[in-house]
Amino acid sequence: MNFISTRGGECVRGAQAIAQGIAKDGGLFVPEVFPSVSAREMEDMLSMSYAERAATVIHKFLDEYDFEELKAACEKAYAQFEGGDAAPLVKIDAGLYMLELFHGPTCAFKDLALTVLPYLLRKGCDLCGIKEDVLILTATSGDTGKAALEGFKDAPGIKIMVFYPSEGVSKMQKLQMATQEGKNVNVLGVRGNFDTCQSAVKTIFTSDACKEELRKKGYILSSANSINVGRLIPQIAYYFSAYLDLVSSEQIEMGEKVNFAVPTGNFGNILAAYYAMKMGLPVGRLVCASNKNNVLTDFIRTGVYDRRREFYKTMSPSMDILISSNLERLLFELSGREPTRVRVRMEKLASEGHYELYEEERLAVQKLFYADFCGEDETVETIYEFFEEYQYPMDTHTACAMYAAGNYIAEHEKDKAPMVVVSTANPYKFPQDVMYAVTGNDIKDSFKAIKHLNLATAMKVPASLSKLRDKPVRFKETADKDKLYAEVLKFVDKK
Numbered sequence: 001m002n003f004i005s006t007r008g009g010e011c012v013r014g015a016q017a018i019a020q021g022i023a024k025d026g027g028l029f030v031p032e033v034f035p036s037v038s039a040r041e042m043e044d045m046l047s048m049s050y051a052e053r054a055a056t057v058i059h060k061f062l063d064e065y066d067f068e069e070l071k072a073a074c075e076k077a078y079a080q081f082e083g084g085d086a087a088p089l090v091k092i093d094a095g096l097y098m099l100e101l102f103h104g105p106t107c108a109f110k111d112l113a114l115t116v117l118p119y120l121l122r123k124g125c126d127l128c129g130i131k132e133d134v135l136i137l138t139a140t141s142g143d144t145g146k147a148a149l150e151g152f153k154d155a156p157g158i159k160i161m162v163f164y165p166s167e168g169v170s171k172m173q174k175l176q177m178a179t180q181e182g183k184n185v186n187v188l189g190v191r192g193n194f195d196t197c198q199s200a201v202k203t204i205f206t207s208d209a210c211k212e213e214l215r216k217k218g219y220i221l222s223s224a225n226s227i228n229v230g231r232l233i234p235q236i237a238y239y240f241s242a243y244l245d246l247v248s249s250e251q252i253e254m255g256e257k258v259n260f261a262v263p264t265g266n267f268g269n270i271l272a273a274y275y276a277m278k279m280g281l282p283v284g285r286l287v288c289a290s291n292k293n294n295v296l297t298d299f300i301r302t303g304v305y306d307r308r309r310e311f312y313k314t315m316s317p318s319m320d321i322l323i324s325s326n327l328e329r330l331l332f333e334l335s336g337r338e339p340t341r342v343r344v345r346m347e348k349l350a351s352e353g354h355y356e357l358y359e360e361e362r363l364a365v366q367k368l369f370y371a372d373f374c375g376e377d378e379t380v381e382t383i384y385e386f387f388e389e390y391q392y393p394m395d396t397h398t399a400c401a402m403y404a405a406g407n408y409i410a411e412h413e414k415d416k417a418p419m420v421v422v423s424t425a426n427p428y429k430f431p432q433d434v435m436y437a438v439t440g441n442d443i444k445d446s447f448k449a450i451k452h453l454n455l456a457t458a459m460k461v462p463a464s465l466s467k468l469r470d471k472p473v474r475f476k477e478t479a480d481k482d483k484l485y486a487e488v489l490k491f492v493d494k495k
């Protein structure tokens, strides 16, 4: 299948889109058409494992990849998840489900895509005849970085460098990255917030001079962020899988609509749900949940995107974002796939910090998306109340989605569709905050908080987190945003 740029300047095969990461005109790659999944195929997928379902969905977009090989890559990727199912659906109450996406190697949903992306990228380069090594540059609000480092560590022909806001990630997230193993990895703290990191990395990506210099050194650039369509496509699979699990456990009939609530930052996860719907998945409403950085809530409610506002550091740091990159892909669809309109808005966002939808676009957004945001106090209360009622501990990001889902349900009594809340991180990734929410105890040390949270909830502690305590710290450096490229060159030139 071909992929086109949201800004109109490029049309390439899927393998090329993944290898490149971002279009040359600064736009994002989107599928030329949305492949559909037929009723027959849905029936066939019912009895499949998660890996087979994922391979089936991914292959619809990436049909130049060999299916058997892709399936083997998915099986290998998802075998690393604890518990035998990469995306288990847990029934909480009548009509309320949790889609647990945190059983992977780094305990956040990013693993669902980043365990498969190394295969997609390496194979993509082969399919395109790319001879250079690949240099992956990735900005992270906390979880992408670790998942990408883990996915790509010691991958032949690949180097990866991750940039995180030096004061904008949780202690565990920072420790996970700082202790990363592997010969081909580098991690750098950037003074500023996630938006600073993301735009500095994007500047390198869209600079011909940087790209040319790196090519001379034998590298092409790619990205492991959700701007890379190779991140997005594997994420579509778990929406299908959740739906199929509802059917096979006889919670719904095939064809009935289901709602999803998604904690949102860069709009990647929820966009995957939207893409699933475009492929024919019976989706009712999508609940877009933000934290105190509620730029998306305002956008969906008013049709105005305005980043000219205060940036807050919250206890759900992976959602502390004011410029949601993937919204560009939604804008492309809303505009009737009109690249000029996308370009004008993205330019206006860059130069003035805001843009506005047309009336009919706003109505179309609101028909599908319900938006809400969850403040800091509400996050704590939601975790506490939910634990009291169901003895189910959830992380701070998931709590935002649960809070928004609760408000949606309360406001829409007539909507009887099941609500699936997408759980994006293991609560032990944010042990102090979750511990405080559940018990009221404020424990400063992360590992003590993990121990006490375990005593309070009896939830199993993932080995990958508890063993961090004894790992040597390898990466401590921080830099200003205008020094990023110099640091990249240092990394590349290092023998």
Ligand SMILES: *Cc1c(COP(=O)(O)O)cnc(C)c1O
Pocket (backbone or CB within 6 Å): 108, 109, 110, 142, 143, 144, 226, 263, 264, 265, 266, 267, 268, 269, 270, 318, 319, 397, 398, 424, 425
């Ligand atoms: C990345 C992340 C999010 C936000 O996902 P987007 O795809 O950026 O919208 C939410 N929760 C957690 C735990 C994350 O790591």
